[in-house]
Each structure stands twice: as C-alpha cells, then as structure tokens.
Amino acid sequence: MMDKNPEFVLRTLALAMMIAAPLAVQAKSHEADHVTVELISEHTALVPGQSMQIGLLLRHEPHWHTYWINPGDSGLPTTLDFTLPQGFKTQDIAWPLPKRFDVGGLYNFGYEGETLLPVAIEVPADARPGTSVQIAVVAKWLVCREECIPGKASLALDLPIVAAPAKPDQRWTAQFARARLEQPQATAWKSEAHIAGDRITIALSGPGLPDTKGLDAFVEERKLVDNKPPQIRRDGDALVVEAAKSEYFGTSPATFDLVVTAPSAAGIRGWRVRVPLLDGSAGASAPAR
Amino acid sequence: MKPRLMMLAAALTLLAAPAFAKPVVGQAAPDFSVTDASGKTQSLSAYKGKTVVLEWNNPECPFVRKHYGAGNMQKQQVEAASEGVVWLTVNSGAAGKQGHLDASEAKAYVAKVGGKESAYLLDADGKVGHAYDAKTTPHMYVIDKDGTLRYMGGIDSIASTDVDDIPKATQYVRQALSELASGKTVSVTTSEPYGCSVKYGS
Numbered sequence: 001m002m003d004k005n006p007e008f009v010l011r012t013l014a015l016a017m018m019i020a021a022p023l024a025v026q027a028k029s030h031e032a033d034h035v036t037v038e039l040i041s042e043h044t045a046l047v048p049g050q051s052m053q054i055g056l057l058l059r060h061e062p063h064w065h066t067y068w069i070n071p072g073d074s075g076l077p078t079t080l081d082f083t084l085p086q087g088f089k090t091q092d093i094a095w096p097l098p099k100r101f102d103v104g105g106l107y108n109f110g111y112e113g114e115t116l117l118p119v120a121i122e123v124p125a126d127a128r129p130g131t132s133v134q135i136a137v138v139a140k141w142l143v144c145r146e147e148c149i150p151g152k153a154s155l156a157l158d159l160p161i162v163a164a165p166a167k168p169d170q171r172w173t174a175q176f177a178r179a180r181l182e183q184p185q186a187t188a189w190k191s192e193a194h195i196a197g198d199r200i201t202i203a204l205s206g207p208g209l210p211d212t213k214g215l216d217a218f219v220e221e222r223k224l225v226d227n228k229p230p231q232i233r234r235d236g237d238a239l240v241v242e243a244a245k246s247e248y249f250g251t252s253p254a255t256f257d258l259v260v261t262a263p264s265a266a267g268i269r270g271w272r273v274r275v276p277l278l279d280g281s282a283g284a285s286a287p288a289r
Numbered sequence: 290m291k292p293r294l295m296m297l298a299a300a301l302t303l304l305a306a307p308a309f310a311k312p313v314v315g316q317a318a319p320d321f322s323v324t325d326a327s328g329k330t331q332s333l334s335a336y337k338g339k340t341v342v343l344e345w346n347n348p349e350c351p352f353v354r355k356h357y358g359a360g361n362m363q364k365q366q367v368e369a370a371s372e373g374v375v376w377l378t379v380n381s382g383a384a385g386k387q388g389h390l391d392a393s394e395a396k397a398y399v400a401k402v403g404g405k406e407s408a409y410l411l412d413a414d415g416k417v418g419h420a421y422d423a424k425t426t427p428h429m430y431v432i433d434k435d436g437t438l439r440y441m442g443g444i445d446s447i448a449s450t451d452v453d454d455i456p457k458a459t460q461y462v463r464q465a466l467s468e469l470a471s472g473k474t475v476s477v478t479t480s481e482p483y484g485c486s487v488k489y490g491s
Contacts, residue, residue: 073425074485076483103486147388148352222481248480
C-alpha cells in the first residue's frame with residue numbers, strides 16, 4: 001500500500017529528517033500559511049564592535065498581508081523575540097513604510113508582497129574572529145487577507161565572526177537595499193498638532209515637503225487618530241494632515257510619530273516626524289508638559 | 290430647570306439619537322431588532338431592566354477561537370447568566386464571507402463550542418454591527434439596566450492570539466459586570482478592541 005502513496009513516504013521521510021536534524025542548522029526559510037519567513041543577514045559574517053543588519057524576510061502570497069507597528073482597526077504587529085549570544089544586542093524592528101489596506105471599510109496598516117523587517121544587531125567588541133555564533137528568533141505574526149491566520153516560527157542563523165570587513169551576502173543585497181529605501185527618512189520639517197473637538201490637525205512646514213498627490217500619513221502610536229485615510233492638503237507653505245481623533249483616545253501624549261508616504265519610481269518613499277501635540281482641550285494657556 | 294423637566298429633556302435627547310451615530314459610553318445604546326438562530330426576534334429594548342452584553346463573533350477568527358478554545362468566553366457567559374445578565378452574541382459576517390452562519394449553522398456552532406449565550410443574533414446585513422460601529426471579532430459592549438452603554442472595547446487587555454495571555458490579561462467585560470452589579474462606577478469604560486475585522490458586506 002505504501003508504495004502507492006509516495007506522498008506518505010515523502011512526508012514520513014521528511015518528518016524523520018526533521019527529527020534527526022541537528023538543532024543548530026534548521027531549514028532557513030519557513031513556509032507558513034500564506035507567508036514564507038526567513039531570518040537573513042546583510043553580510044556573510046559579523047564583525048566585532050560593529051552594528052550590522054539582519055532581518056525577517058516575509059514573502060506574502062498575493063492578497064495577504066502582515067502588519068506595521070500600528071496595525072490599524074484590526075490585526076497584530078509582527079513580533080521578534082531574539083535569543084542572542086552573550087554580549088550581543090538587537091535594536092527594535094526598523095519598521096518599513098506601511099501601506100493602508102481597506103478591508104470592507106475598516107483600515108489596516110502593513111505589508112504585502114515581499115518585505116524585510118530590518119533589525120540592527122550590535123556585535124560586542126570582544127567577539128572572537130574565527131568563532132561562530134547563532135542568532136535565534138521566535139517570530140510571531142498575523143497574516144490576513146480578509147480572514148486572518150496567526151503564525152509562529154523559530155528561526156536561527158549561524159554566522160562566523162570575522163575581522164573587518166565582512167562580505168555582503170549576495171543573496172540578500174537587493175532586499176537590504178530596498179529596505180533602506182523603504183525606511184522613513186528623518187526631516188528638518190517643523191511640525192505641530194492641535195486637537196480641536198474630535199479632530200486632530202497636524203501642520204508640517206519646511207524644505208522639501210512633498211506634493212499632496214498620492215500622499216498618505218500614518219501615526220505610529222495607536223489610539224490617537226482614527227484609521228481612515230486622513231485629509232491631506234496644502235495650506236500656503238504648510239502641509240496639513242487632518243484626521244479624526246481615535247474613539248479610544250485616552251490621555252494626550254506630549255509628542256507622537258507621524259510617517260508620511262508618497263509614491264515614487266522605486267515604489268514608495270517616506271518621512272518620519274516627531275510631532276508635538278498641543279491639546280487645545282487642556283486649555284490654551286497650559287504650559288508644555 | 291426643574292428636576293422633572295430635566296428628566297423630560299434627557300428622555301427627549303435619548304429619543305433624538307440619530308440612527309447611525311457612533312455609540313457613546315454613558316449614553317443610550319442603540320436599539321435594534323434582529324432575528325436569532327432560533328428564529329426569534331431580539332431587540333435591546335426588550336431587555337430593559339437587565340444588564341446586556343453584546344459580543345461580536347466570527348467562529349473562524351483566530352482571536353475568537355483563542356477565547357472559545359480556552360473556554361474563556363463560555364465561562365464569562367455562564368457567570369453573566371448566573372447574575373441575570375443577558376448575553377447576546379452577534380454575527381455580522383455577510384453571506385459568502387468568512388464566518389457567516391445561517392440559523393442552523395449558528396445552532397451547530399453554539400452546540401459545538403458549548404456557548405452559553407442567551408441568544409446568537411444573525412446580522413448578515415450588518416445593521417446591528419454598523420449601529421454599534423463594531424470593528425473586530427470579538428468586540429464587546431456592556432449595557433446597563435437602563436439601556437445606557439457602560440463599556441465598549443476588547444474582551445481583555447492583551448491583544449494577541451495566544452491562549453497563554455488570557456490569565457495575564459484584565460478581563461474588561463467581567464470587570465465591568467462586577468462593578469455594575471455592586472453599584473460601582475465602571476473603571477475601564479473603553480478599550481481598543483482587538484481581533485479580526487468584522488466581515489461586513491459591501
């Protein structure tokens with residue numbers, strides 16, 4: 001019977017191989033429901049004392065997406081929980097510019113297609129060239145089309161330590177280059193936000209403000225603005241972003257982070273601004289807290 | 290204004306609530322009339338004098354499965370029933386969308402998960418969902434004996450699909466119900482709901 005069922009044989013073999021596989025060397029890419037994830041490094045090795053780039057590469061099936069740090073009306077941001085050798089440190093995910101998804105009148109923020117969530121890893125100065133280390137991560141995500149499926153993978157990456165310079169890993173050069181383009185850029189814009197009733201109005205001014213065509217704007221913090229697309233307009237030299245206050249708005253933060261995105265030849269570009277929030281409802285004469 | 294006039298004015302305000310206004314904590318919860326899985330018409334006004342919980346449901350949503358799989362939702366339904374609280378589970382999934390149930394499917398689902406709600410409401414046209422601005426499954430509402438909305442938001446305080454988070458989270462609905470039962474002010478009246486988007490029709 002078994003020879004009539006090659007799939008069964010293959011599965012059994014695969015299972016046996018998985019069990020037998022040494023702990024350290026795992027299949028690098030993990031195929032989950034509707035998304036394939038992989039832990040990758042920009043370089044083929046790590047260099048003592050340097051901050052280097054690794055990241056979670058997500059390849060979504062068409063129409064499926066995962067989420068930004070603020071997922072919007074539903075969803076969950078992807079989380080990465082690293083297990084690192086002694087002395088190594090990782091920074092938070094450097095979230096790429098999000099896209100807005102309209103899911104039947106509700107709005108989500110996230111990623112589709114291929115996306116790299118980059119993470120800086122700081123290699124301790126006393127890491128010894130000639131040795132190798134394992135970077136392990138438990139990645140959790142929610143992948144949605146309209147329906148959603150939670151996913152989880154334990155991934156690991158073995159990397160040698162070398163004296164500088166490390167070679168770029170040719171397999172991932174394009175992905176890391178694109179991830180840099182998809183990072184929100186720092187700006188010298190002046191910004192200020194006001195709350196009036198149930199509206200929050202953000203005014204941006206300064207050099208290099210983009211044209212309003214195709215612009216979108218996102219607030220990193222949850223529960224601040226409503227998740228519908230904001231109104232974006234020019235007011236003289238200023239760019240004004242106006243959104244409804246979130247119905248879950250609690251206390252006013254002193255500042256919040258605004259990400260503005262614009263279409264570009266390369267797909268998308270964008271900027272990040274830390275915006276001071278002047279809460280009119282707290283009284284105009286109140287000093288900045 | 291004399292007290293009696295004030296009451297009249299308040300009553301008129303309630304009556305004048307516009308049809309598609311968003312629900313506001315501290316104000317009258319929107320009334321509705323909708324058929325349940327047993328073919329009975331259910332309305333909020335019929336439960337005047339009782340505390341009512343509304344729970345938005347989609348059987349296939351992982352966040353819903355988290356709370357039903359762990360028995361958290363059923364347990365809270367049982368607790369609520371023992372306190373005389375009416376628990377209405379609402380499915381606003383449109384026909385053809387994930388999680389949409391017809392009457393017999395809804396009955397089978399409730400039996401399968403051991404649901405202890407008072408009724409399972411079939412809101413495929415999304416009228417009740419839109420009236421409450423329900424965004425996620427689950428999305429929870431607590432309405433007091435006078436028909437005033439006292440809580441809206443998540444079932445609990447930890448947004449995840451992990452069952453392990455349930456014991457660590459503050460269960461907002463349970464908390465609101467126990468505060469209402471002991472005549473206290475509800476301490477957390479609003480939270481951001483978390484879950485799958487409600488699968489409304491277009």
